Amino acid sequence: MKSIKMLSYINRCWVFLIPALLILAAFRPAPQVSAIDGYSTQGAASAYAPLIPEHTPIKFVRTVFHIMQRDDGSGNFPDDSASRQWLTYLYHNHSSDAMGDLRPMNLPTASPYIRDSRIRFQLEGIYFHQDDYGWNMAHDSHQMGEKLYKKYVLDDPGTVYPQSAIHIFIGGQGSSHGRASGIASGKWILVSSVYKKYLQGNHWIPAGLLRHELGHSLGLIHTWNAPDRCDDTPLNAGCWNVNEPAKPECATPSNNVMDYNACQCALTACQMGRMHQALMGKFGKVDNVLVTDFCRRVDPLLTINSGDSVVWVADRYLKSDLRIEPGATLVVQGAIGMPRSSRIVVRPGGRLIVENGRLFQPCGGQWKGIKLVKGKRQGKRVMGSLEITGKGKVEHTR
Ligand SMILES: [Zn+2]
Numbered sequence: 001m002k003s004i005k006m007l008s009y010i011n012r013c014w015v016f017l018i019p020a021l022l023i024l025a026a027f028r029p030a031p032q033v034s035a036i037d038g039y040s041t042q043g044a045a046s047a048y049a050p051l052i053p054e055h056t057p058i059k060f061v062r063t064v065f066h067i068m069q070r071d072d073g074s075g076n077f078p079d080d081s082a083s084r085q086w087l088t089y090l091y092h093n094h095s096s097d098a099m100g101d102l103r104p105m106n107l108p109t110a111s112p113y114i115r116d117s118r119i120r121f122q123l124e125g126i127y128f129h130q131d132d133y134g135w136n137m138a139h140d141s142h143q144m145g146e147k148l149y150k151k152y153v154l155d156d157p158g159t160v161y162p163q164s165a166i167h168i169f170i171g172g173q174g175s176s177h178g179r180a181s182g183i184a185s186g187k188w189i190l191v192s193s194v195y196k197k198y199l200q201g202n203h204w205i206p207a208g209l210l211r212h213e214l215g216h217s218l219g220l221i222h223t224w225n226a227p228d229r230c231d232d233t234p235l236n237a238g239c240w241n242v243n244e245p246a247k248p249e250c251a252t253p254s255n256n257v258m259d260y261n262a263c264q265c266a267l268t269a270c271q272m273g274r275m276h277q278a279l280m281g282k283f284g285k286v287d288n289v290l291v292t293d294f295c296r297r298v299d300p301l302l303t304i305n306s307g308d309s310v311v312w313v314a315d316r317y318l319k320s321d322l323r324i325e326p327g328a329t330l331v332v333q334g335a336i337g338m339p340r341s342s343r344i345v346v347r348p349g350g351r352l353i354v355e356n357g358r359l360f361q362p363c364g365g366q367w368k369g370i371k372l373v374k375g376k377r378q379g380k381r382v383m384g385s386l387e388i389t390g391k392g393k394v395e396h397t398r
Helices: 004-027 081-100 142-154 194-201 202-218 269-279
Strands: 059-069 121-132 166-170 178-180 188-191 302-304 307-311 321-323 327-333 336-337 345-346 349-356 358-360 371-372 375-377 380-383 385-389
Touching: 059 081, 059 142, 081 121, 081 194, 081 202, 121 269, 121 345, 142 188, 166 202, 178 194, 178 202, 188 202, 194 202, 321 380, 327 380, 371 385
Parallel strands: 059 121, 059 166, 166 188, 302 321, 307 327, 321 345, 327 349, 336 358, 345 371, 349 385
Antiparallel strands: 178 188, 375 380
């Protein structure tokens, strides 16, 4: 819990770091991370669902805002501290925080209730552009997204994280809707009506819409009207709210992020798993926006507790040391990235089984490997054990 609290604190405080981050970003080379795509044979989305929250370190998704004003600077948020505060805290961070505090599904589902998706958004910058064309999103299009992305991101050397953030263009004109560059696509999003809602004192509707569009970017499809590759998301009537519109099937509306409703505050295990898969490069082109904070140890020790027997089917990047307690068993079937200088300690009577899995350092460096501890357990001298089976591998450097 401590780590979550600390991370959300960091997330809330980032605004004070913007100038420093902008300067740092300009000079800091992006860490070279070797993708683990293609190694693991483990593919089911449900295997990636964060059922035990701390076993899936939080993934941060880089975002950048582009406020599209009219040519004369009117018609949208002005570039002042009040706008930046609202956009950061009430809009962006509210949207992100809800990813760690999801509601149970309103509609019947086979999914267990998982409160924390273990995915958050990290705002890296806010830009203001004067551009009548980009301001008017009343008739937005994919082509518009591509044009704005090229002009203000790819062709503008002053923009941070051109290839490693989702660039969110916030129009001034247009109804409350959005558009993403694709399913599992780490490029751009268009949203409008944010300023209108700001003037009305409403941050939760645009925050829900932002979550929805980022859901598309991270690999999710609408759930109400067509198959979405998740068996635990029921088709539904697409109601906005309870009895809105007034028809019998709207007595219980969906509250799923990927439907259009007033809450957009629930996700199923499969949906969460798909987002984690996409961010691990298992499908689509969105792993570029994952914050590479897993090269060093930044999280507190991760412990597999006595009596627990855990199988890690899914690939993951750990951000801490790992300890396997006496009487605990961890079976590794996926590829597990270990941070630099980290180690795995297997205490007496604990078991680590690398069963077709792989332990490695993903950032070009070393980790300290596996320490098997000797000791007494129930009157006998025992050791922590390591078994490597099948195609299992333990790599200390790369
Ligand atoms: Zn949508």
